[in-house]
Amino acid sequence: MSANGSGEPETKKAKCNVPEGVLLGIGNPLLDISATVDEAFLKKYELDANNQILAEDKHKPMFQELVDNYKVDYIPGGATQNTIRVASWINNVPKMASFFGCIAKDNFGDILKTKMEEFGVHVDYRYDEKEPTGTCAVAVTGKDRSLVANLAAANCYKKDHLVQPKNWAMVEKAAIFYCAGFHLTVAPDAMLALAEHAKENNKIFSMNLSAPFLSQFFKDPQMKVLPYCDYVFGNETEAAVFAKEQNFGTEDLKEIALKIAALPKENDKRPCVAIITQGEKATLVAQGGKVHEFPVIPIKDDDVVDTNGAGDAFVGGFLAQLAQDKSLEECIRCAHFAANYIIQRNGITMEGTCSYE
Template identity: 25%
Template sequence: MTERRLDVLCIGNAIVDVISDTTDAFLEKEGLTKGSMRLIDAEEAERLYSHMGRAREISGGSAANTAAGIAAFGARAGFIGQVAPDQLGQFYRHDLTAAGVEFTTPEANFGVPTARSMVLVTPDGHRTMNTFLGAAQHLPPTALDEQQIASAAILYLEGYLWDPEVPRNAMVRAIEVAHAAGRKVAFTLSDTFCVDRHRDGFTQLIDGGHIDILFANEAEILAMGGVPHLDTAIGAIKDKVETLVVTRSEHGAVATQRGDRAHVPAQPIDKLVDTTGAGDLFAAGFLTGQAKGLSLEQSLTLGAIAAAEVIQHYGARPEADLKALAGAVLA
């Protein structure tokens, strides 16, 4: 077996997040549904950006947020994603690397710029995402570093990247390489719209035994299970994967693993500011725990700690010391 060098290697959309405060009135004026995520083209990206208020930029994308969270816990994280040879691409690489994440995927010129997502945050903490995928959706199998994949204890994939055919092929190849090396494969359903669009593909992955650890929030697992009750949805899927993790916002999270079941409550917070990245950081905590051999409940607790930290400020990067917050759980 290839020597283990990384704890978790994440594959996903390399997207620069452009985060701005907004109001419900602005969303209504723009015809946007609060809390939704939509894909837009380059023209709409420029138009919306010109209408937004002051914003700040950060290297983002679901899997990259998870990788940054894993690094913040002190674990060894890597990321595979596609950026263009432009200013945002250079910013993205520098910002993610500065967060402690190994990011060595070469930039590539596909005639489109680096992806960006305009994240509009309302006073109640909910975010509305408007995403131009740009170069991110062109990640080819040839961009994969198969030695890097084989060296990671866990390969983590985001459902958002399943949409375009080219990166889907890259993800399938990455799964093959990881399993051939005896590694675990984790997958997040990402969003109910991903489930609605790709239920057949996701079902094939799950039923085919290609996924070891499956992440979903409550709405996603209900959509995937095709049933209206949480326990029924969990029951329909839990025996098809080694580990199933379902996050439930303020109600905490539940997980099953080889017949065991664990639940943890949400961690207390002072104030909800921005839910951006809550699921991504929960995955970071859980995967860190699993990579370090912690129990199901301990891994869930790390996830809850990371999610609680990130929703108390803007953006999907932890600002407090996650290792300190984890305390004895990581000791």
């Protein structure tokens, strides 16, 4: 716990020596509205127990129903923003990481900005004048969660904001870039701008497969960005759907990881590393024609509180060590630590100073 009991990170001496602004992400900033629901709620809104989708008109009433009929928690969210926040918490270096996205000048937007800055992240949001700050309904059933994102203002990010001189200066300062695949539905041209900058300057660019629907319905932007990726993250379901959509001809996850790592690549100075998580099973890492398996940290079923955001936290732990130029093995070790920590909490919440060593 923090000294004041607030649940926010304490301000202490930096744990490691990494440059300011070394990590930068762009994504969809959302405020998570999280609540435990029953199967009837999922059925009413035609939701799967463990999935991520964009809100359709039929889902819009669920946000207010959660607020009116359930005990809800409000947590800063959005996949990339989660990852950046976790990485910043682990390394505990002010302004080590930067984040760009689009919100509104409203109460939810103020909460997001304040929370991110409390975790030491440099944020520069584009403000949309028509749409409210985006939200994500997190319907928790047991240890599963169904995410329904109403992007709203998050859907209004523009490349023009990224290339503004003050923001592009942060791009030039950064050495590692990360984008969850969800931003492919918003501003793929902004993602490409980061990717091309990374290639031209031999920096690290990474992306997450993020959700099955992206591989199914956003193939073109996805496959324009993937050749720039030095690291590709995904879970077993996302990888399997990606393989099917790309006609890999196999359902074997090790073979899928190898095929992802062997995809055409723009920057031949760096190999592509494909990383596939499998929940409680070992994480698969494909690089240079070989697959390595890394066992996760064992955890009792009773200790699992909420799997929401475990993948985001995994990448946050990985990038925290990558920012320190640590080995692949150490990056995975920290990734497992972060995921293990988060699944024992409600949502992407962290308290005090990170204990990872």
